[in-house]
Amino acid sequence: MRKLALNDEILLKIEKPARYIGNEVNSVMKDPEKVDIRFAMCFPDVYEIGMSHLGIQILYDMFNRREDVWCERVYSPWVDLDQIMRKEQIPLFALESQDPVKSFDFLGITIQYEMCYTNILQVLELSQIPLFSSERSDEDPIVIGGGPCAYNPEPLADFFDLFYIGEGETVYGELLDAYKENKRRGGSRKDYLEMAAEIEGIYVPSFYDVTYHEDGTIADFRPVNSHAKERIKKQFVMDITDTCYPSSPVVPFIKVTQDRVVLEIQRGCIRGCRFCQAGMIYRPTRERDLEMLKKYAYEILKNTGHEEISLSSLSSSDYSSLKELVLFLIEEFKGKGINISLPSLRIDAFSLDVMEKVQDVRKSSLTFAPEAGSQRMRNVINKGLTEEDILNGAGEAFEGGWNKVKLYFMLGLPTETEEDMRAIAELADKIARRYYEIPKEKRNGKCQITASSSFFIPKPFTPFQWAPMFSNEEYISRAAVVKHAFGEQLNRKSLKYNWHDAEVTVLEGVFARGDRRVGAVLLEAYRLGCLYDSWTDYFDYEKWQKAFENTGASMEFYNQRERSFKEILPWDFIDTGVIKEFLMKEWERALKGEVTPNCRQQCSGCGVLKWKGGVCIEGKN
Amino acid sequence: MKARIKFRKYGVMKFIGHLDVMRYFQKAMRRAEIPIAFTEGYSPHMIMSFAQPLGVGITSEGEYLDIELTKPISSREAIEQLNRVMVEGIDIESFVQISGDKKASGMTITAASDYRVYPCASSRSLEEHIHIPLKWREGIPHFLGENQIIVWKKSKKSEKEVDILPLIYKMHADEDSLYLLLAAGSEQNLKPDLVMEAFLNYMGEPLCPLHYHRLDIRARGEDGAFVPLSDMGTEIL
Numbered sequence: 001m002r003k004l005a006l007n008d009e010i011l012l013k014i015e016k017p018a019r020y021i022g023n024e025v026n027s028v029m030k031d032p033e034k035v036d037i038r039f040a041m042c043f044p045d046v047y048e049i050g051m052s053h054l055g056i057q058i059l060y061d062m063f064n065r066r067e068d069v070w071c072e073r074v075y076s077p078w079v080d081l082d083q084i085m086r087k088e089q090i091p092l093f094a095l096e097s098q099d100p101v102k103s104f105d106f107l108g109i110t111i112q113y114e115m116c117y118t119n120i121l122q123v124l125e126l127s128q129i130p131l132f133s134s135e136r137s138d139e140d141p142i143v144i145g146g147g148p149c150a151y152n153p154e155p156l157a158d159f160f161d162l163f164y165i166g167e168g169e170t171v172y173g174e175l176l177d178a179y180k181e182n183k184r185r186g187g188s189r190k191d192y193l194e195m196a197a198e199i200e201g202i203y204v205p206s207f208y209d210v211t212y213h214e215d216g217t218i219a220d221f222r223p224v225n226s227h228a229k230e231r232i233k234k235q236f237v238m239d240i241t242d243t244c245y246p247s248s249p250v251v252p253f254i255k256v257t258q259d260r261v262v263l264e265i266q267r268g269c270i271r272g273c274r275f276c277q278a279g280m281i282y283r284p285t286r287e288r289d290l291e292m293l294k295k296y297a298y299e300i301l302k303n304t305g306h307e308e309i310s311l312s313s314l315s316s317s318d319y320s321s322l323k324e325l326v327l328f329l330i331e332e333f334k335g336k337g338i339n340i341s342l343p344s345l346r347i348d349a350f351s352l353d354v355m356e357k358v359q360d361v362r363k364s365s366l367t368f369a370p371e372a373g374s375q376r377m378r379n380v381i382n383k384g385l386t387e388e389d390i391l392n393g394a395g396e397a398f399e400g401g402w403n404k405v406k407l408y409f410m411l412g413l414p415t416e417t418e419e420d421m422r423a424i425a426e427l428a429d430k431i432a433r434r435y436y437e438i439p440k441e442k443r444n445g446k447c448q449i450t451a452s453s454s455f456f457i458p459k460p461f462t463p464f465q466w467a468p469m470f471s472n473e474e475y476i477s478r479a480a481v482v483k484h485a486f487g488e489q490l491n492r493k494s495l496k497y498n499w500h501d502a503e504v505t506v507l508e509g510v511f512a513r514g515d516r517r518v519g520a521v522l523l524e525a526y527r528l529g530c531l532y533d534s535w536t537d538y539f540d541y542e543k544w545q546k547a548f549e550n551t552g553a554s555m556e557f558y559n560q561r562e563r564s565f566k567e568i569l570p571w572d573f574i575d576t577g578v579i580k581e582f583l584m585k586e587w588e589r590a591l592k593g594e595v596t597p598n599c600r601q602q603c604s605g606c607g608v609l610k611w612k613g614g615v616c617i618e619g620k621n
Numbered sequence: 622m623k624a625r626i627k628f629r630k631y632g633v634m635k636f637i638g639h640l641d642v643m644r645y646f647q648k649a650m651r652r653a654e655i656p657i658a659f660t661e662g663y664s665p666h667m668i669m670s671f672a673q674p675l676g677v678g679i680t681s682e683g684e685y686l687d688i689e690l691t692k693p694i695s696s697r698e699a700i701e702q703l704n705r706v707m708v709e710g711i712d713i714e715s716f717v718q719i720s721g722d723k724k725a726s727g728m729t730i731t732a733a734s735d736y737r738v739y740p741c742a743s744s745r746s747l748e749e750h751i752h753i754p755l756k757w758r759e760g761i762p763h764f765l766g767e768n769q770i771i772v773w774k775k776s777k778k779s780e781k782e783v784d785i786l787p788l789i790y791k792m793h794a795d796e797d798s799l800y801l802l803l804a805a806g807s808e809q810n811l812k813p814d815l816v817m818e819a820f821l822n823y824m825g826e827p828l829c830p831l832h833y834h835r836l837d838i839r840a841r842g843e844d845g846a847f848v849p850l851s852d853m854g855t856e857i858l
Contacts, residue, residue: 002633002709007745009830012678017636023708025648251648253641305648305706337659337667360663 005093018253019047022095025251030070038104042074044119050075052258061246072096076119092126101127107141111149114511115534121526152460152571155514157205166235194227201235218568234576238613241289248303260308261300269314270599274382277459284614290321308339317346347393365404373423379593403444409453414467425485432491454500460571463586469559475502503541509559515570520551579607627714627851631680634710639674652706658689672727683837696857717854730840734805736813737798737834744830758794
């Protein structure tokens with residue numbers, strides 16, 4: 001029987017011991033004596049969140065297909081266990097073998113959002129691995145980061161040995177082979193980092209040096225090791241049909257956020273919304289073959305026993321065979337007690353028809369993401385959705401029996417005026433009016449329109465990467481303008497408005513576009529006790545303010561400055577395929593409120609056409 | 622047609638709570654392709670019911686769930702198919718046909734549960750058992766000879782004084798453990814930790830780490846004796 005890292009006393013005392021015992025269906029057990037490489041794959045948040053992440057399941061499956069590798073999972077211990085592990089000096093362990101992470105060859109950490117950064121430090125510290133890459137010895141695991149936040153790895157540069165830029169399916173094999181080769185030759189940690197630095201897509205932060213101008217902007221960023229490349233090319237798989245996909249993902253015992261089969265139908269997005277990082281860095285848009293998806297739907301449902309299946313992509317309505325796929329799923333599985341959950345679809349006749357088949361109309365709500373209230377603002381962000389689209393979609397839905405609508409907006413967008421803010425409330429009201437146009441006897445009581453806004457955060461590699469953000473106070477006052485406008489609407493009793501926390505927003509802003517120096521703020525905040533910052537109950541803004549104070553870093557410098565085109569941005573050394581000239585052109589068009597057509601309408605010359613794949617060559621064979 | 626499944630729960634699975642065990646079995650039914658029936662209606666769910674929940678930390682060799690089948694499957698095949706998709710720590714022991722009568726469900730007929738209680742050297746490991754103290758051995762007849770044993774019983778809603786003596790059907794010391802046969806079911810239910818707490822308290826002994834292991838869940842048989850729930854069914858050929 002497996003021996004657990006935690007004793008019975010601890011496991012019976014903490015919340016949800018199932019987070020720490022492994023043993024789940026489809027988790028992979030191997031003989032540690034028979035593998036060459038032990039890889040600990042970590043999602044730095046609590047189990048229920050980490051287990052819901054598709055990327056880790058893909059890599060876990062891919063690594064474990066290799067006989068010489070055993071990949072295991074690690075998540076952040078929840079605050080109750082965190083305390084106990086610190087007090088009793090229990091080293092953090094991987095779920096499968098229950099062995100300490102510090103005895104592994106690699107610790108891979110997926111970096112999905114900025115507010116998990118303190119949890120990365122927690123994972124390192126509880127693992128008893130030195131926080132700074134420079135302080136690690138040959139005995140310590142190689143700490144490698146990946147995921148969307150690795151597109152600006154600089155705030156984390158001191159804590160990681162390597163970053164993998166892009167999709168994991170391409171060069172991990174090479175990276176692992178190089179590790180074995182180095183071990184065989186008796187090479188040092190540095191020898192390995194030098195070998196890794198030569199692999200495409202791999203960034204070794206310690207091999208680069210940054211100098212700064214007096215005004216704080218970057219003066220120079222250059223490699224200082226002959227093995228390190230000038231530019232790092234993002235990795236991606238052109239053919240996402242002929243690549244590995246887990247047909248037996250791990251099935252957790254406890255309920256997790258994504259407790260269902262997830263079919264990734266495509267990568268990338270044709271839309272080109274100017275605020276959206278995913279829409280830029282995952283270019284070109286690539287679709288998976290319909291037959292492959294059908295086959296996987298069967299297999300994964302069979303191998304997991306899940307009672308629900310869902311589709312994953314940035315914009316499912318743009319998947320060419322969506323209709324066929326959805327009808328197939330309904331026909332095949334609906335009668336077998338399998339729920340089909342639909343991702344955010346564009347609301348039209350087809351999606352309403354489908355939704356009616358798979359969910360209870362009376363209970364479900366429709367979701368629109370207009371992102372901005374006024375048409376002018378939507379043009380600025382290149383959200384190709386008109387007021388007419390929204391009102392028509394909502395109208396059709398209301399006629400079909402729906403009476404609940406959710407709306408998502410962003411506040412604090414570039415060029416936003418008070419009129420744009422108020423337009424959020426006005427749009428919500430127009431939707432309600434559309435509802436009350438239906439004769440009383442035909443409608444289903446009152447309607448409920450719930451609008452939520454988050455504050456816009458400029459992200460690297462988007463046309464808005466140069467845009468200024470605002471202060472905490474300014475965000476709150478903008479939300480107040482919207483709130484006030486809601487109170488003035490005719491149908492205010494049918495409308496509800498919520499907004500996202502401004503304090504988290506400004507911190508996310510700093511880490512999204514920060515340079516190497518903000519690593520010190522992160523470390524200080526962690527030392528002051530910040531952890532689980534993405535959890536409202538644990539987020540402590542005062543401690544973060546203190547961390548800025550103690551380190552002398554300026555939030556305004558990172559957030560409220562409009563960057564010039566000439567400035568060297570911390571992430572400029574990464575080549576995503578989308579050229580900077582395109583982003584500049586898009587930023588200028590945004591300021592003029594000009595809309596850019598989507599990839600299927602017309603090529604706008606973003607730069608990825610040179611790879612000749614995906615949507616770029618659709619219908620051109 | 623209805624079937625009753627008996628399973629063991631041990632090892633690390635003792636940390637998986639009752640609701641999660643239910644979810645686990647729902648998924649296991651699909652993986653094993655057991656022809657289980659669903660309820661009618663907009664969101665159909667599997668027709669499945671557990672005889673008795675088992676507390677976190679307790680191991681067992683006699684847990685039960687009843688299911689409704691849409692077509693027959695032989696006991697042998699069902700056990701084989703289910704065991705193929707189990708994790709370490711849950712083993713399917715038997716699969717038998719039971720009466721379709723609602724009054725025959727495991728939940729309804731459960732009348733008693735028996736347990737072994739092992740004293741442990743430390744609460745750090747409930748697998749490392751120690752000998753039964755002589756004092757306990759000697760104390761049991763006196764404890765059971767009392768007129769009543771009043772304890773505070775906490776439920777979700779209230780807290781009240783209860784005499785648990787009539788609910789202890791059997792209690793004696795064996796070589797390495799105490800044996801308990803206690804009332805169980807929807808009408809009267811006594812948990813073993815409540816008995817041990819009362820016993821040690823009565824003995825003036827400090828509460829020590831204990832490992833509870835359920836042996837079986839029982840119904841009252843025709844002759845009045847308590848028989849395992851699995852005895853109320855017949856093998857499907």
